Amino acid sequence: MIRLFLLLSALIASLTHAGDNLQRIRFDQQGLQIQYDRDLSLRQKQRLYRWLQQITADFVVGFGQLPRDRIRIRIKKTAANEPVPWGQVNRKVTNEILFLVDPDFSFDDFASDWTAYHEFAHLLIPYRGSGDLWLSEGLASYYQNLLQARANRFSEERMWEKLLAGFERGHEDREWNGTDLESVGDNLGVTRQNMRTHWSGVLYWLTMDTNLRTEGKHSVDSLLADLKNCCQLQQLPARQLVMKLDQLAGFKSKDPRGFEHLFDEYRSSLSMPDHKPVLQRLGVEYRSWFGGIRFDPDAELAPVRQQLAQHP
Ligand SMILES: [Zn+2]
Structure with a gap:
């Protein structure tokens, strides 16, 4: 319970300008750096931030910590018939996850999508990305x-x-x-x-x-x-x-x-x-x-x- 409180209090951070494209989520000694597509509006970025906050908090509840101490998230905008049509761990850049998102979907649509849980979980093992x-x-x-x-x-x-x-x-x-x-x-x-x-x-x-x-x-x-x-x-x-x-x-x-x-x-x-x-x-x-x-x-x-x- 204390850990969760610490997490929630640590997550308070906000974008103030539409031109800000970098944001962080921290938990204890661990952290996420989010890099947004330039084409996203401030409101869309705020919605995506809230989504990633929730995924991060759920991961900490479900596993006790994030899967890596440093994780980079890259978000690219696309048009699709679902909120997160694609996610992938980039093995060339250590600990990076790329998400393609359709930012017009609501927060609830993002929150009920499984893709981010899956991609974050890929980082639970230091796999080289090929073979088996x-x-x-x-x-x-x-x-x-x-x-x-x-x-x-x-x-x-x-x-x-x-x-x-x-x-x-x-x-x-x-x-x-x-x-x-x-x-x-x-x-x-x-x-x-x-x-x-x-x-x-x-x-x-x-x-x-x-x-x-x-x-x-x-x-x-x-x-x-x-x-x-x-x-x-x-x-x-x-x-x-x-x-x-x-x-x-x-x-x-x-x-x-x-x-x-x-x-x-x-x-x-x-x-x-x-x-x-x-x-x-x-x-x-x-x-x-x-x-x-x-x-x-x-x-x-x-x-x-x-x-x-x-x-x-
Ligand atoms: Zn996968």
């Missing part, structure tokens, strides 16, 4: 949902509905079944298996998070915080990332409980892995005839399920 794309996309898609639930943007039920719907979309990408996930995900321009790529990745992180929390010593949250502390300015290939996470978790090389072991299993998977066993252990059941989700309070890992939607 599924690992990075899976992490961003996993956290975009956790963060919104943890910040009460939607309920725990809604979070699981979204995850389950995503896993099902992943299974529907069957065209390249028989080809390994690494090849399918690193050639999306040809394969177009975006859903299999993203949702295999989400299932990887959910499975690791569940296993770690079941053991009780670590979580993906705690290990990503450790990874930030050691390595936020590096740019690592996917395998080195998972090896580093194993080291931080105290797993020996190729430990069957570890990140690298499951990484090898997933990258060579020939179709979307089955999501049902982990959801069953967590007590998440889908009632298709009623619609919606049912939680089994007696499930083996019901307490772990609850932890995932709560801030750390």
